[in-house]
Amino acid sequence: MNKSKGLQAIEEPLASLPHTIRNHILERLRSLTQYEPVIGIMGKTGTGKSSLCNALF
Structure with a gap:
C-alpha cells in the first residue's frame, strides 16, 4: 500500500x-x-x- 505524503508527514509527530x-x-x-x-x-x-451518466462519465 502506498502511503500518501500527508500521512507520512503526520506519522513522525504521532510517534511519541x-x-x-x-x-x-x-x-x-x-x-x-x-x-x-x-x-x-x-x-x-x-x-x-443513463443519459446523465453518459454525459458525466
Whole structure:
C-alpha cells in the first residue's frame, strides 16, 4: 500500500504517542484519505438516468 505524503508527514509527530492510540489515529486518517464516494441515481423509466451518466462519465 502506498502511503500518501500527508500521512507520512503526520506519522513522525504521532510517534511519541502510545502504540494503540497512534495506530487508531492513523487508521482513521487512512479511512478518510482513501474514501471513494458511491453515487446512486434513481428515477422512473425514461427520465434520462443513463443519459446523465453518459454525459458525466
